Amino acid sequence: SVPKKQWAQVVEKTGGPVVYKEIDVQEPGPDEVLVNIKYSGVCHTDLHAVNGDWPLPTKLPLVGGHEGAGVVVAKGNLVEDIEIGDHAGVKWINGSCLQCDFCQQSDEPLCGKALLSGYTVDGSFQQYCIAKAAHVARLHKDIPLDAVAPVLCAxxxxxxxLKESGARPGQSVAIVGAGxxxxxxxxxxxxxxxxxTIAIDTGDEKKKMCTEQLGSYAFVDFAKxxxxxxxxxxxxxxxxGPHAVILVAVNEKPFQQAAEYxxxxxxVICIGLPAGAYLKAPVFESVIKMITIRGSYVGNRKDSAEALEFFxxxxxxxxxxxxxxxxxxxxxxxxxxGQIAGRYVVDTSK
Ligand code: 8ID
Ligand code: ZN
Structure with missing residues (x-):
């Protein structure tokens, strides 16, 4: 049975710190599920939310987190295609209207009414998290819940x-912020x-991870x-130069360099969201090289299912x-x- 109280990390004021405390467990609405979060990845977006880095306010108090993997423990009476006991993932897109132009074309992240986990609604840094059933990721039971957590956003x-970049098998991609x-x-x-892949980041630990564990054939240390x-x-x-550049660094500088190389x-695919940053590219080279610069924002439900299937x-x-x-x-x-190589995942039982 579902308890009335649970442990959570709560942002009480923008700028932090986060406060570990007991809060109430909420009940799911008719089109929602309640997921007992076992593990949640920690994304840099969660830190941007704590710090108020972006021109979009968060709810307050806020429970952050949007890479939550767990088990469905309750559901609303309109939810038919997911059962109690199923494994599920809470993603950044917690819900969307499913009716607007963008939702109809499966560009759900562009929905003006999208609910954002750990930002505009409480997220996965708690033991019991609510999400709209339409958007919750379905996880096969043979998938380990700790390892899959980072897949749910990252x-x-x-x-x-990578799909948006149009890069084809055999071509090269620079990953900026690879560590x-x-x-x-x-x-x-x-x-x-x-x-x-060519990895760009800094430090020997990240270099080793990228070239020995993750398969990059080259590493450029931006600090050296x-x-x-x-x-x-x-x-x-x-x-x-590489056919595509995936910018996931939390720093404006590489957003100014990518068009050059x-x-x-x-x-050039822009994904990272450093505070107050602007894109800059030389007009001359951008034109005569016929380059494309585009933003990419999470993924729709099908992208999510595909990414999970790779995993x-x-x-x-x-x-x-x-x-x-x-x-x-x-x-x-x-x-x-900048000391984390890879991802941290939090265990909500500890
Ligand atoms: O949908 C989206 N667009 C989306 C989804 C999820 C996350 C965007 N994001 C954003 C986050 O909000 C954040 O701004 O992507 C960014 C990266 O998130 P992350 O991977 O969770 O951050 P991290 O683990 O801290 O990694 C950032 C890396 O960038 C490197 C750092 O060393 C670190 O390894 N880096 C920095 I800072 N400056 C760099 C530079 N000049 C750099 N790497 C290369 N060149
Ligand atoms: Zn994220």
Whole structure:
């Protein structure tokens, strides 16, 4: 049976810190499910939410988290296609109207009424989380709930971004911010899609992870390199630059550089959301190289199911570390310092 009280990490004021405390368990509405979250990944978006980095206010008090994997324990009376006991994932898109132009074309992330887990509605840094049944990710029971958690945002987002890039098997993709959560999964999805990856990030731990564990054939250390643009181009076979660039760094600088090193006809995909940042590209080179620069925002329900299926097949393996939910603030501190290689996952029972 579902308890009345539960442990959660609560943002009481923008800027933090998060407060670990007991709060009430909510009841699902008619079109909602209640998921007993077992594990949740910690995304840099959660830290942006704590810090109020973006021009979009969060609810307050707020329970963050949007990579929540667990078990359905209650459901509303309109929910027919998911059963109590099923495994489910709470994603960034908690719900959407399902009626607007965008929802009708399965661009649900663009829905003006989209509910955002851990941002405009309470998310997965609690033991019992509500999500709209239409959007909750269905997880096969043979999928481990700890390892799959990061796929629920990071995996879906980079898989979608790679599709949006139009890169084809055999081509090369630069992953900028490769040592972080999204970046580590991006290398695995790219590899599974037959792409070659150049990892860009900093430090020996991330270099080792990217080249020895995640399959990148080259690593450019942005802090050590004298000229990132030249080094990235030099890392491609013919020196003309990668066919696509996936920007998942939390820093404005690489958003200013990517158009310079991407290959002619290439595509720059912007995913990272550094506070107050602007895109900048030289008009001359952008025009004569015929480059494309586009934004990519999570994924729709089908992208999500596809990204999860790659994971279920065992072709996506990215490192993660598990700590108790009670230790979330420590994870944020390490993330702020750029010290996390891969992803942290919190165990809501501790
Ligand atoms: O749908 C979306 N567009 C979406 C979905 C999910 C997350 C966007 N995001 C955004 C987050 O809000 C965040 O801004 O993507 C960004 C990356 O999230 P993350 O992967 O969870 O962050 P992380 O684990 O902290 O990794 C960031 C990496 O960037 C590197 C850091 O060293 C770190 O490994 N980095 C930085 I900061 N500056 C860099 C630079 N100049 C850099 N790497 C290369 N060059
Ligand atoms: Zn996220």
């Amino acid at each position: 995996g879906i987002t980079v898989y979608k971004g 972080g959560g999204l970046g580590s999964l991006a290398q695995q999805y790219a590899k599974a899609m037959g792409l070659k 390199s004298q000229n990132v643009v030249k080094d990235v181009q030099a890392a491609t076979e013919d020196g003309l 991407v290959r002619p006809r290439g595509t 279920r097949r065992g072709v996506i393996k990215a490192p993660f570390k598990v700590v108790g939910l009670s230790e979330l603030q420590k994870v944020y501190d390490a993330m702020h310092q």
